[in-house]
Amino acid sequence: MVSTVSLVVLSLLAYYVLSSSYGLWKNVQKAKASGLPYVVLPVHIFNPFWIVFGRIVIGQVVKYFPDAWITRNYLFLLMPEWSWRYGYSPFEKHGDVFLSVMPASCNIWIADREVISQVSSRRDDFPKPGWMYRTINLFGRNVVTTEGSEWKFHRKVTSPSFGEKNNALVFEESIRQTRQMLRKWTGDSGAGGITVRNVLEDTMRLSLHVISGAGFGVTLQWPGTSKDADRISAVGDGSAHQHTLSFKDALAGLLHNVIFVLAFPKWLLKILPFKRARDAAEAALEYENYMNELFAEKKREAIAGEKAEGMDIMGALVKNSYGPENRVNRATTQGDAERQALTDSEILGNAFVFLLAGHETSAGALHYTMLLLALHPDSQRELQSDIDKIFGDRPIDEWDYNKDIAAMQNSMIGAVMFEEMRLIPPVTNVPKQVSIRDQVMIVNGKKTVWPEGSTVSLCGHSIHRNPKYWPSTGPSTVTDDDHDLEDFVPRRWLLNKGAAADGSVADGEELSNGAAANKLYHPLKGSYLPFSEGARSCLGKRFAQVEIMIMIAMVFKHYSVELAVDESADDDTVEKMSSAERIELYDKQRVKARTIIRDFSSVMITVQIRGNDVPIRLVPRGKERFIHLFKH
Ligand code: HEM
Numbered sequence: 001m002v003s004t005v006s007l008v009v010l011s012l013l014a015y016y017v018l019s020s021s022y023g024l025w026k027n028v029q030k031a032k033a034s035g036l037p038y039v040v041l042p043v044h045i046f047n048p049f050w051i052v053f054g055r056i057v058i059g060q061v062v063k064y065f066p067d068a069w070i071t072r073n074y075l076f077l078l079m080p081e082w083s084w085r086y087g088y089s090p091f092e093k094h095g096d097v098f099l100s101v102m103p104a105s106c107n108i109w110i111a112d113r114e115v116i117s118q119v120s121s122r123r124d125d126f127p128k129p130g131w132m133y134r135t136i137n138l139f140g141r142n143v144v145t146t147e148g149s150e151w152k153f154h155r156k157v158t159s160p161s162f163g164e165k166n167n168a169l170v171f172e173e174s175i176r177q178t179r180q181m182l183r184k185w186t187g188d189s190g191a192g193g194i195t196v197r198n199v200l201e202d203t204m205r206l207s208l209h210v211i212s213g214a215g216f217g218v219t220l221q222w223p224g225t226s227k228d229a230d231r232i233s234a235v236g237d238g239s240a241h242q243h244t245l246s247f248k249d250a251l252a253g254l255l256h257n258v259i260f261v262l263a264f265p266k267w268l269l270k271i272l273p274f275k276r277a278r279d280a281a282e283a284a285l286e287y288e289n290y291m292n293e294l295f296a297e298k299k300r301e302a303i304a305g306e307k308a309e310g311m312d313i314m315g316a317l318v319k320n321s322y323g324p325e326n327r328v329n330r331a332t333t334q335g336d337a338e339r340q341a342l343t344d345s346e347i348l349g350n351a352f353v354f355l356l357a358g359h360e361t362s363a364g365a366l367h368y369t370m371l372l373l374a375l376h377p378d379s380q381r382e383l384q385s386d387i388d389k390i391f392g393d394r395p396i397d398e399w400d401y402n403k404d405i406a407a408m409q410n411s412m413i414g415a416v417m418f419e420e421m422r423l424i425p426p427v428t429n430v431p432k433q434v435s436i437r438d439q440v441m442i443v444n445g446k447k448t449v450w451p452e453g454s455t456v457s458l459c460g461h462s463i464h465r466n467p468k469y470w471p472s473t474g475p476s477t478v479t480d481d482d483h484d485l486e487d488f489v490p491r492r493w494l495l496n497k498g499a500a501a502d503g504s505v506a507d508g509e510e511l512s513n514g515a516a517a518n519k520l521y522h523p524l525k526g527s528y529l530p531f532s533e534g535a536r537s538c539l540g541k542r543f544a545q546v547e548i549m550i551m552i553a554m555v556f557k558h559y560s561v562e563l564a565v566d567e568s569a570d571d572d573t574v575e576k577m578s579s580a581e582r583i584e585l586y587d588k589q590r591v592k593a594r595t596i597i598r599d600f601s602s603v604m605i606t607v608q609i610r611g612n613d614v615p616i617r618l619v620p621r622g623k624e625r626f627i628h629l630f631k632h
Pocket residue numbers: 128143144155211215353354355357358359361362365425426427430431529530531532535536537538539540541543544
């Protein structure tokens with residue numbers, strides 16, 4: 001019996017080794033013919049098994065070697081998300097486009113802006129790798145997961161919902177939500193000085209609430225704000241379920257456990273002996289119930305012709321299908337090219353991906369923005385001075401999307417936002433795939449042939465540090481580089497105002513209200529990828545930008561942010577410290593915060609600090625304890 005089992009195991013192992021070796025050999029032949037520099041890897045780094053276990057092992061191994069040795073010897077390539085850790089340096093050594101050969105396929109890594117532009121504009125030749133996105137169809141087909149004419153249709157129908165009317169709604173909802181977050185961070189009196197330990201938890205809540213309001217028309221309250229906090233109020237068709245979770249908890253529970261929900265069927269999650277799995281199943285079920293109720297309510301409103309203005313994204317999609325033109329009846333009988341409206345399941349599928357695509361990304365950007373500003377007192381002061389110029393004494397209630405947004409974007413508010421996403425783009429690499437046939441590509445003026453089926457990584461985190469494309473303001477203060485591309489320097493966007501990296505003057509992005517949206521430095525096409533590029537770039541870009549700029553403006557209008565030093569000194573001790581002692585203490589805290597940001601940030605869909613926190617404090621402007629003592 002034992003020998004039979006051993007024989008089966010050995011045969012399977014032999015089969016695996018032989019088929020992997022054969023696959024590797026075949027892929028090496030393709031790599032040779034491609035004309036690209038290549039390196040051979042013994043494992044498929046995007047294999048789920050390797051992503052879970054392999055990278056833990058390799059993550060431990062690399063700790064024992066200097067970074068320069070690792071990037072020179074290709075060891076870095078065994079980490080699926082190496083570009084987060086090593087930035088541009090591997091490309092510096094191996095060229096801006098290179099290929100890794102693996103047993104199952106090849107992957108092409110790119111930090112060359114012209115090549116990225118070619119890939120982004122040839123949508124049919126370089127589609128998204130479908131296998132990475134398939135599970136996201138959980139609640140219905142949608143704009144993120146589809147390709148070809150079906151995607152074109154989804155994009156055409158969903159895009160109008162992200163127009164200027166919705167941006168104005170995002171503006172208002174972001175003000176409402178940031179006000180509540182500020183109350184938590186500074187106390188009812190607004191005196192500040194409260195240590196905020198888990199900043200990410202709060203920015204997650206902020207971004208979730210903004211999507212709930214501007215995306216679904218459901219305004220959520222922060223705990224302690226209202227007795228009925230987190231209760232959904234929009235449902236009125238009499239079919240409401242007895243909910244076991246609040247709307248907010250259903251949304252948050254689903255997003256928190258989304259990997260389980262996407263990987264396993266609900267019936268299995270319900271019976272698995274892990275609380276987290278059962279919680280995931282409950283959240284998914286409750287989310288579905290709430291969405292069905294919301295959908296029914298919005299459908300009733302659309303048919304009755306109610307709520308024409310200021311519509312949330314889902315409301316606009318339902319109105320398109322069920323409003324006066326009632327396009328949905330035609331939808332099922334037409335091909336994608338003629339269709340005008342989404343089916344019910346497609347509306348629900350799109351609602352889910354808006355939530356998924358917009359939640360963690362925005363929350364991460366808001367979180368890192370606070371930390372980077374706490375590390376850079378000079379940038380805070382410049383930011384506050386611009387906020388004063390734009391808003392003066394005008395109360396926040398009088399801020400207006402149409403009047404203020406262009407000025408906000410063209411100031412340090414925009415510069416801080418763009419620089420944060422240059423340094424830490426929430427999505428480090430945008431994945432594509434070589435379509436069903438080999439593709440000819442020009443790389444450095446030379447013809448190359450990219451093997452069919454290869455995956456392609458547009459390495460945003462790396463190209464954002466490529467000195468060929470980015471202006472530097474001087475030597476780095478955090479590395480030995482003679483440029484400052486590893487540093488957070490928002491003013492680089494202002495010093496090069498309006499100029500493109502090739503010396504031409506940027507056109508500026510026009511908002512539909514006629515204002516020029518971007519008079520800051522204009523990166524060359526293909527060199528700035530936080531929202532990807534080309535036809536498949538982020539649909540919620542403006543949504544996210546408005547939300548981020550509002551939070552920055554509201555926080556820094558009245559407050560400064562400092563790293564909390566509670567672990568080293570209590571408030572009385574700080575009070576008695578001399579300026580020199582305070583500088584020394586804050587500097588130590590800065591080193592510690594930088595280490596946490598570097599060593600505890602990891603990529604699981606988006607970049608986030610995991611397993612550690614960098615606590616902060618908001619202090620009223622003029623009452624800073626530390627940062628007024630620093631020039632930089
Ligand atoms: C800072 C915040 C955000 C960042 C950095 C970001 C980034 C991105 C990136 C890199 C992509 C391309 C992904 C790929 O090709 O695999 C993308 C696509 C997308 N994003 Fe965002 N996103 C953000 C916020 C949002 C928000 C708030 C929404 C909606 C409410 C949203 C909706 C979408 C959708 C629908 C797509 C797919 C577009 C298509 O395939 O046609 N995103 N986003």
